[in-house]
Structure formats: C-alpha cells, structure tokens
C-alpha cells in the first residue's frame with residue numbers, strides 16, 4: 598500500500614513504481630478526500646500495476662474512485678454508512694465491472710457482535726465476515742474477495758481457517774498494524790506463512806511501520822519464496838556462523854544480498870563461514886563461497902570452481918555468476934582453478950577432520966537415529982526417539 602498522500606501524484610507514482618519494481622502485483626492507495634479520488638484518474642493511467650482504492654466512511658468516494666478507473670475498491674461494509682450505501686457502491690462497481698475487497702477489522706466489528714467479541718473474538722470476526730458476504734449476495738454482487746484483519750496473529754490464523762470453510766470467495770491475508778520492519782515481518786511470516794502453508798489465502802499484504810512501501814513487498818516475496826509458492830530472484834542461503842567463522846559474515850552476506858537484487862533468475866547462492874565441512878549441506882546451491890583462513894573457495898553445485906583470497910571472495914563470486922549467464926546459464930569451469938579449489942577444500946577438511954562442527958554433529962545424530970541407537974555418538978549430547 599502506498600504511504601503518500603494520493604493527491605500528491607508525483608510522490609504516489611514514485612512509490613507505485615518502486616513497489617512494482619519490488620514485485621507487487623497490485624497496489625492500494627488511500628482515498629480519504631475528494632482530491633485523492635480525482636488524482637486516481639492520472640494514477641490509474643500511469644501505473645504499471647492495477648490500483649485498488651482504499652475507502653472508509655464515505656461511499657461517494659468509492660463511486661468517484663470507480664469513475665476514476667480504479668481497478669478494485671476496498672471497503673468495510675460496516676463503516677460505510679449502512680446497507681443502502683453499500684448497495685450503491687455495489688451497483689456502480691457491477692456496472693463498471695470493478696471487483697471489490699470487503700473487509701472486517703478486529704477494531705471495528707458491528708455493535709451486535711461486541712458481546713461475542715469479548716467471549717470469542719474469532720467467532721465474532723468470522724460471523725461479521727459471513728454477514729457481509731451474505732449482504733453482498735443479497736445485492737447480487739459476487740465479484741469480491743474478503744479479508745479479516747486482526748492485530749492478533751492467533752486470531753488471524755484461526756479466523757481465516759474458519760472463514761475458508763464457510764465461504765468460496767478468495768481471501769486476502771494480512772496482519773494489521775504488524776509493527777516495525779523487524780517484528781512486523783516476523784509476525785506476518787508466522788501468521789500468513791501458516792495460512793499459506795495450509796493453502797489458505799489468495800492475495801497478501803505485509804503491513805509495516807515504514808514509509809518505504811517496497812519493504813513490505815520484499816517481505817511478502819520472502820514469505821512466498823520460503824514456502825516455494827512463487828519464485829522471484831535469487832535465494833540466499835547462509836550458515837548461522839560459529840567460532841570457526843573465517844570472515845566478516847555480517848558484511849559479506851549483506852553485500853551479497855544487495856548485489857543479488859540485480860538478478861531476476863531464481864538461482865540459489867550459499868555463503869558458508871568456513872570450509873571445515875567442505876561444501877556440506879549447501880552443496881546443491883548454484884553458486885557459493887566457503888571461507889578459509891586468508892583463502893576461500895568459490896563453488897557451484899557441489900564442485901569447487903576457484904581458490905580466491907578472502908577479500909576477493911564476493912567480487913569473484915559475482916564474476917562467476919556473470920560468466921554463467923554470459924555462457925547461456927552454463928557453469929564455466931577452468932580445470933586448473935577448480936583443482937586448486939578442490940585441493941584447498943581437501944586440505945581444510947583433513948586438518949579439521951576431528952572437529953565437531955554443528956553440521957557434523959547433526960549428520961552424526963541423524964545417522965545414529967537411522968540406526969536406532971539409543972544414544973548420540975557425540976559424548977554429552979543425548980537424544981531420544983519420539
């Protein structure tokens with residue numbers, strides 16, 4: 598959702614451009630005043646993605662937004678001034694072929710549900726949503742999706758799960774007023790991720806307290822990518838680091854993440870803080886780096902490509918990625934350089950053969966569990982089978 602005054606067309610268009618570039622499929626603009634509805638005419642004409650007009654309290658703004666060409670109208674039937682006003686908007690939307698998103702917010706449930714809300718907030722949210730759906734059906738309007746928004750993650754999950762069993766309309770998911778970039782992203786990932794993993798949800802919006810709307814889109818993509826629901830751009834894998842770390846991982850990972858934004862392909866890139874485990878669990882990555890003292894290894898799909906001084910690892914990683922694209926998505930291998938990389942890996946692995954790294958402990962415990970052994974092979978680390 599844009600955070601600008603919609604009537605400020607240049608600022609709004611600038612933000613729409615940025616969310617579109619970040620991968621938004623649709624964008625919502627607040628329309629609280631006449632001048633915002635008026636500005637929609639230009640915005641709709643210039644926007645590279647469909648515009649949803651966000652309307653509260655004033656149904657005439659919804660009518661004007663439809664006239665201005667908005668691709669969708671979002672309104673909460675409960676706060677628009679009664680069923681007659683909802684009917685006027687529905688009729689106008691239908692005449693123009695404009696779909697709607699109707700919503701229920703935990704903070705603005707109809708009065709007759711306030712008592713139920715106190716005893717069962719989920720039931721109250723779902724009852725309100727179903728009542729609004731029935732109202733739209735009575736108005737012979739069916740072209741809409743439904744959202745239940747709550748600041749509570751458990752209520753959002755429970756109410757959408759319940760609602761999905763009661764109606765056939767698409768559902769829009771979001772955690773309202775989720776918070777800052779850090780906490781809001783986590784809340785959204787837990788709430789929306791749980792529902793999406795259940796197969797519930799058709800559109801999503803991440804609400805973060807930031808003026809930079811594109812940050813919300815980036816978080817949405819990370820959730821979709823993590824669940825493998827959509828692919829967009831590279832996937833970065835990074836080890837959690839430990840005392841064996843051989844370079845400034847924080848800086849390196851951030852730099853790689855930033856530079857990967859220039860690529861559209863869903864390649865997987867791994868960053869391992871050390872080469873003690875060889876390429877280990879990240880061997881499937883399309884490209885990766887594994888740090889070592891002074892020198893590190895660049896690898897691709899489990900095979901070393903080059904041995905490189907630590908301070909050049911990031912630049913050389915991108916050199917190799919660019920060579921791959923220049924060769925038509927073919928990994929380019931220089932046999933001599935690959936052999937030097939393999940020798941360094943072998944050397945490090947031999948030197949650290951006895952080290953119990955987190956990955957080796959996990960692998961040993963996994964092996965032990967497969968053998969149905971009662972005790973971990975690692976002294977002091979016991980485990981129990983379920």
Ligand code: SF4
Nearest residue numbers: 836838839842870871
């Ligand atoms: S041992 Fe594993 S977690 Fe520790 S720095 Fe090396 S790759 Fe990262």
